[in-house]
Amino acid sequence: MSAASPSATRKPSARDRLLAAADELFYAEGIHTVGIDRVIERAGVAKASLYSTFGSKEELVRAYLEGRHALRRTRLLAGLERYDDPRDRLLGVFEVLAELTGTPGFRGCAFYNASAESTPGGAIEDVSNTNRAWTRGLFYELARDAGAHDPARLADQLVILYDGASVGGRMDRGSTAALQAREIATMLLAAATL
Amino acid sequence: MSAASPSATRKPSARDRLLAAADELFYAEGIHTVGIDRVIERAGVAKASLYSTFGSKEELVRAYLEGRHALRRTRLLAGLERYDDPRDRLLGVFEVLAELTGTPGFRGCAFYNASAESTPGGAIEDVSNTNRAWTRGLFYELARDAGAHDPARLADQLVILYDGASVGGRMDRGSTAALQAREIATMLLAAATL
DNA sequence: ACGATAGCAGACAGACCTGTCTAGTCTCAT
DNA sequence: ATGAGACTAGACAGGTCTGTCTGCTATCGT
Numbered sequence: 089m090s091a092a093s094p095s096a097t098r099k100p101s102a103r104d105r106l107l108a109a110a111d112e113l114f115y116a117e118g119i120h121t122v123g124i125d126r127v128i129e130r131a132g133v134a135k136a137s138l139y140s141t142f143g144s145k146e147e148l149v150r151a152y153l154e155g156r157h158a159l160r161r162t163r164l165l166a167g168l169e170r171y172d173d174p175r176d177r178l179l180g181v182f183e184v185l186a187e188l189t190g191t192p193g194f195r196g197c198a199f200y201n202a203s204a205e206s207t208p209g210g211a212i213e214d215v216s217n218t219n220r221a222w223t224r225g226l227f228y229e230l231a232r233d234a235g236a237h238d239p240a241r242l243a244d245q246l247v248i249l250y251d252g253a254s255v256g257g258r259m260d261r262g263s264t265a266a267l268q269a270r271e272i273a274t275m276l277l278a279a280a281t282l
Numbered sequence: 283m284s285a286a287s288p289s290a291t292r293k294p295s296a297r298d299r300l301l302a303a304a305d306e307l308f309y310a311e312g313i314h315t316v317g318i319d320r321v322i323e324r325a326g327v328a329k330a331s332l333y334s335t336f337g338s339k340e341e342l343v344r345a346y347l348e349g350r351h352a353l354r355r356t357r358l359l360a361g362l363e364r365y366d367d368p369r370d371r372l373l374g375v376f377e378v379l380a381e382l383t384g385t386p387g388f389r390g391c392a393f394y395n396a397s398a399e400s401t402p403g404g405a406i407e408d409v410s411n412t413n414r415a416w417t418r419g420l421f422y423e424l425a426r427d428a429g430a431h432d433p434a435r436l437a438d439q440l441v442i443l444y445d446g447a448s449v450g451g452r453m454d455r456g457s458t459a460a461l462q463a464r465e466i467a468t469m470l471l472a473a474a475t476l
Numbered sequence: 477a478c479g480a481t482a483g484c485a486g487a488c489a490g491a492c493c494t495g496t497c498t499a500g501t502c503t504c505a506t
Numbered sequence: 507a508t509g510a511g512a513c514t515a516g517a518c519a520g521g522t523c524t525g526t527c528t529g530c531t532a533t534c535g536t
Contacts, residue, residue: 123494145493253442265441319524
């Protein structure tokens with residue numbers, strides 16, 4: 089992502105192992121509680137390699153969040169391709185979320201979690217805002233395609249539902265909240281299209 | 283709170299200053315980023331006093347969260363007393379939340395934030411669950427009093443809205459999300475009471 | 477008056493964390 | 507074969523964190 093990726097991926101190793109280890113540990117246990125030593129131990133990588141690849145822990149965190157953002161986009165868009173009807177596509181977001189919150193390792197929104205344990209004004213805030221803006225933009229497009237009279241308004245409402253279902257999925261463990269959010273979204277969609 | 287509070291509060295000092303400092307710093311900057319030294323410096327208290335009053339940092343954190351929980355209950359219930367009509371009381375929860383998210387220092391749900399940066403199975407999780415259960419219980423009673431046919435179901439829906447509005451208040455800064463959540467809650471309430 | 481209690485100030489220990497640096501190994505293209 | 511680049515292993519420095527301990531002071535009930 090940074091400068092020049094010479095000839096694409098050739099081996100399964102190096103910086104990818106670091107990112108994979110960082111992703112698992114940071115998401116599962118938080119950024120502050122996981123030290124560099126834990127990351128390099130799980131990655132099976134020397135400390136010098138980490139600091140020559142990423143320059144600091146904060147840059148590793150940024151890369152971790154950027155990876156999450158990219159994965160989230162592709163997963164969400166891929167999940168939406170199952171549907172043709174614009175209304176189903178809109179509601180499909182909550183079905184993807186239900187699948188996600190149903191998996192045992194779910195611990196809430198990685199970006200909110202990271203932002204909750206970091207002082208504002210850093211790299212985390214940037215990626216977090218980008219991710220959030222993308223979500224709202226996606227909802228806006230889906231709302232427009234579904235024929236909402238005020239797509240921005242519906243998008244804002246759906247963001248609230250999405251956030252709430254994500255929090256519920258973490259705190260109450262399970263996909264109940266996501267499924268209920270889907271029902272509410274159905275109502276809102278019906279009301280927004282008259 | 284712990285054992286015996288001998289003759290109640292007489293002076294403005296001691297453990298109360300510690301709790302006040304912990305509240306401000308932990309909520310504003312997070313638990314891990316704020317060290318003991320910062321807390322005792324702001325409280326104007328010796329380190330030995332902290333460790334003789336609370337036994338550890340974790341106990342200080344628990345006391346901080348318990349204080350938040352108590353304050354939240356009283357503030358919420360006090361805010362609801364303005365209304366007589368059961369429906370207004372239910373929607374009043376979102377008005378109190380709107381006031382809260384409108385204040386500049388709002389940084390989201392203290393319990394979720396704390397839980398996001400702590401390993402599960404500790405004191406934080408306990409207080410967090412208690413607080414969450416109380417919220418759901420409050421919504422349940424309000425939903426029942428407002429005449430909802432399935433109060434538990436409506437309560438779950440309102441919790442989703444509340445969580446979503448809280449996240450939105452933090453990430454997007456402002457009370458827009460809370461006011462929108464209030465509107466959605468109005469719809470849900472109407473639908474739940476036929 | 478006097479002893480108990482509470483609090484203050486700060487040094488100190490031990491652990492941990494980020495980041496640097498040295499030295500050696502492995503692979504591969506030329 | 508040889509030299510460049512990527513990687514490993516681990517010591518080390520400097521800082522920060524929690525928690526303990528030693529003195530000193532002030533206040534208050536008896």
